[in-house]
Amino acid sequence: MRRRPALLAAVLAALPGLALAAPSHLCASWSAASEVGTLDPALVNEASGLEASTRFPGRLYHHNDSGDSLRFFVSDLTGGGLKAVNLEGPKPRDIEDMALGPCGKGSCLYLADVGDNPGTRSEIAFVVVEEKAEFGETETPLRTVRARYPDGPHNAESIAMHPDGDLYLVTKPIDSQARNPGPAKVYRLSAAQLRATDGVQVMDLVGEIDLPRLASDQTFWAWIPTGFDISQDGKRAVLLTYGAVFEFGSDLAKGLPPKAGWVSGKTYSVILSKRLTQQEAITLTPDGFLYDSESWGKTAAPLMKVTCLDK
Template structure:
């Protein structure tokens, strides 16, 4: 009995092996359409694990402090207002743990095309089964980068409660591709509201090298999500997606140490115009993505990509 117990304790203490990426992704399929009368510039997306048949969305810059709830097919969308001042540029949202409050929705006011903002902000709202028309946020966390302003459209919450953000390394002329930087705010920092928090840089993602001969938009990260077990990242670009089989809590080694088919795989997509929203499915069998160009659009599909290997 002691031998069995010792073996069990040893197994529990042994770190989990690194996740390997999907061996083959299937072609994208339509699973629904955005309700463009409500979600008319879709820039963020997440799938609820607590409440079946539920998606969360946010619109891009110019919108107020609010989010949208719809069914998985994008229909029956409704608006939930959040108390607080009008944001600068909410680009992304993410579901994740928020301490004793359970699961929360994080809205990231992180857009900064000219890269001039002194700080960005994250508004945190507890996820509930029935949202009223207007909610009070749990808190708003302000943050700054340690090395000056950055434009960003992609962040996600790790299952351990930390937040990871990937910069959008592009100038206005879209002429100078460089690696994207990855920053972290810890779960402890996300519970603080008394001062501006400072991101910690944890690595880089060399999208120009990874995406190879694709045109420049294929190297620009527009959205991200972290799998429920924390061991995989899906990073959307304007053209395709990148699956990363590395847990961000361990930092990111230089790209030269990554192995294709194990640590990463490029996922070729049915490219949508201005695609800026992505989310893992809760069971991690695939992911969803959609388009931002919905104003006046006749169709605004929600696409599903499933792992087929």
Template sequence: MPEQAVLLRSAVVRSRWAPAGALGLALAVVPALPAAASAEETAAPSVRCQVTDPRLTELSGLVDVGDRMLAIPDGGDQVTVAALDGACRVTDVTAVPLDPYDPEDLGVGADGTVWLADTGDNNATRATVALIALRPGGTTSLYRLTYPDGPHDAEALLVAPDGTPYVVTKEVLGASHVYRPAAPLLDGGTVALADVGTVTFTLTGTPGGPVGRAGQLLVTGGAVARDGSRIALRTYTDAYVWPLAGSDVPAALAGDPVRVALPPSPQGEAVSFTADGTALLVAGEGLPGDVTLVPIPAATAAPEPSAAADPSLSALLEDDGSGPSPVTAGIVAAAVATVLVWIAGRIRRRGAASPPPAA
């Protein structure tokens, strides 16, 4: 189905290059906190606070660092990091003095470095993607990266306890690739990425997201617990949590995760562990936008492998005589929804780009 594949890669490229000035976000080193033990019964999700600031209309990345939360918006002509208080009010903003393309996620290293993943590529046309490091001393570094197998769209960043960044791609058929730099990062230069694993997601039946069933397969964010004990990935509808030993992220992702069904949201893209590691925080695009506290259950089995785990597109689209398969329906829904999002994005950006009327 090549036409569907083309539609699924279609989206507006949000790229108006412009330098930005830093506004002084304090990037203090955040000490690790021990994770608390899981409760016998898992509490229901609850809204911690609600984002209303128009600068975060397209909130895409979130990290809880204890005394505040850090958040970034998706796209735009500059990359900014907002500090939020416990009521989701913006208390500080740093405009990063580097040209962004499509920032999608962020993470905080053990040394307090804030990492931004400028890895969005809806049209799969970028020759390079980038990581931006904001260090506690106030310096900023730009690291460009190339995939070994051509462009990918990616919205999830995992910063291992040893500081190694991992990028997880967003794949409509559920088989997300995991990449890490194949060589030491080079400030202002470009290094290759190495494909170090695959994480396969299957249909769960959890509602939510902008693209129907396909949203259950699309990875939109990642997180690492502050004590380094766990990692998480989320789709539009579910979160998955794995135990982490040391900094071996690929080995962790090869294990069985705990799956957490997330409350329905129009476009959920951000996930973070709480500062104490007892729960997840999730958020997404749209205003007002809830930042929701989601407890992590002690054990919830991931969905059983299904046809979605088969990498063969023809196998995924087989009809057993009872009508379209759930995967087929998901792919078609994703194609239609992606086109609608693309059209809406073009209209919005054309309006934003129009010159003001003459005085």
């Protein structure tokens, strides 16, 4: 008797050791990193956030690390035509990353004031700015969302927006002396929480990513998260560290893999692109990703591109 394909698949999935593998969304082969532009150090002197606009192709967003005023920058894909956009509001404590995602009928930038090196902040904040075809010299944010962790303060430098409107944050799990990296925790703010205009939103703990375990053959610097982005379809993500890029081939909206589910080449991969000094910003592009580093105000920070070769 001829078996139906769906019935056969169900039988195989039920047998021990023969469960059907989920399709991998990982890139099988990456190009070497190449410099595609630079950022003017007179404006971007400590690059810490990077986003590529999908609503306005050919546009990049940037921001500086702690110490800057409440502002961001707009450029072309090479870092050229750099323009500062000042935002009304108090000076932030430590903006460490930015994300771009849905916001009502349009899209918004989410500037993450989440840096906390001593681990003492009772609250963090996300400044929400509507994405526009043209920005003025000064703009008014839509709102600022106050938030806190459910289990006490954490330092963080990495956020990303899922296409469903939820925001994900990855902690930077090292002590103040940067000696003891451990698993990074992942938290979520829902789309509904990001629409809040008052009160303090409590984030949900999604789980952990044990970078020292996933990249046990790498050095300490590969285990410290500094930037994050999620693909437009939500099926994959990239996490930048000081020494590597991690690609994850699963949808965060469906949860993180269990400990035994982290399989190199199947659910994640480690990309060893050219390491930049203090690399802290990354964004996915249709054919790969861009990343850059702090320049410390001395020389122009290079803007690097890595391309997926199997798509």
